[in-house]
Amino acid sequence: MTERRKAATRLDIARTAAALFVEHGLRSTRAEDIARAAGVAPRTFYRYFATKEEAITPLLAVGARQWVEAVRDAPSALPVPDALRHAAACALTPAPGDTAASESLEWVRSLLRMAADSPALQSVWNDACHDADATLAGVLAARAGLPDEAGSLEIRLTAGVAGAAVRAAVETWAAGDAPATGPQGPAALAQRCLASAEGALRGA
Amino acid sequence: MTERRKAATRLDIARTAAALFVEHGLRSTRAEDIARAAGVAPRTFYRYFATKEEAITPLLAVGARQWVEAVRDAPSALPVPDALRHAAACALTPAPGDTAASESLEWVRSLLRMAADSPALQSVWNDACHDADATLAGVLAARAGLPDEAGSLEIRLTAGVAGAAVRAAVETWAAGDAPATGPQGPAALAQRCLASAEGALRGA
């Protein structure tokens, strides 16, 4: 239960940080400001995040998390490429009326745009993508029946390629003005990318 | 000419930093220590690198640079997947007797192992890989005749997939004890990965 509390404050801090970054700019927002606005002590902030830029990680990771979990929960009879595509569609398509999901995607867009001229934020996004690749590799390994072999070259390659495909889709969407749903939305783009990459995804 | 000088000191600092990291550990090496050992002022160090971890970037990027340039210099008649494979083979195979290339690879191995238990170093590696993807996308766009469209979804996808393949190969090699040449070397692994991913590389 205490785990749940920690995750909640973690998300609280993340949302607070993102809001401050968007409102006042990344540069003129200090870690102390985020902490105060989030209602925690500076020392506590640094127990959750190593740097102020890292504070937005939970917001960037939520989509990836849903994707990976959807892959885990996909019927094991489904071929890997299909499981990846279906999971991406689920994770990146906000259900009509689900404002939380839509707003989550819009936050990602705002943050990615901000990251365009901030190496530190860009780095956070890179890390988030890499973490997603790593956990996806673990899920694919489990799916393949391998006990703990997320380190296998084939698994790593598949996870990396799938991750690159979804990443390209999300970044392309975020760079434009298309709505989160529809043919230019992240889900649709990811379908196309994963389809293009299908040949490289059969290896797992 | 001043450009060349700057690149030289940049590499100097990088080598100094890597040596200190390996010898005394990342934690107990301060930015000031690196600066002194490299013969520059701390203030100058921070003009080259934003953080002490970032100082190793040039060492991680040299291989990627060679790969991308080999792709650029490949005959334009060569299909993209073949160009990528051939370039990877050239960039990751140290010529017999070329101790510089071999040692460069060994440095990468040491640094990647150190990065295994240092989020900050891992982040630097992620950034290096992403930079490589981005420049590769530019080269592929030029190859395809597109004026400046490194931002096209297809190009980005291809570069991302190719980058993921080579990255998986290099990381797998670095995690093991295989020599830099031979069937378990990075070049050979990259060949296999790029071959597996070939289906996803025809899009450009």
Add this chain to the structure above:
DNA sequence: GCACTTATGGCAGATTCTGCCACATGGGCA
């Protein structure tokens, strides 16, 4: 050799980050 651009060094100071310890909070158990 002379002007000029540009890199470097040094210093002050803001900010970031960490170690340490005391306190509070919340979950488990009698």
Add this chain to the structure above:
DNA sequence: TGCCCATGTGGCAGAATCTGCCATAAGTGC
């Protein structure tokens, strides 16, 4: 319920990181 303990939190001191500013030196072109 009431106590106990594990654990999260706050506060403070201090180290390390990072930046702005200006003076100086180095090197670049005329």
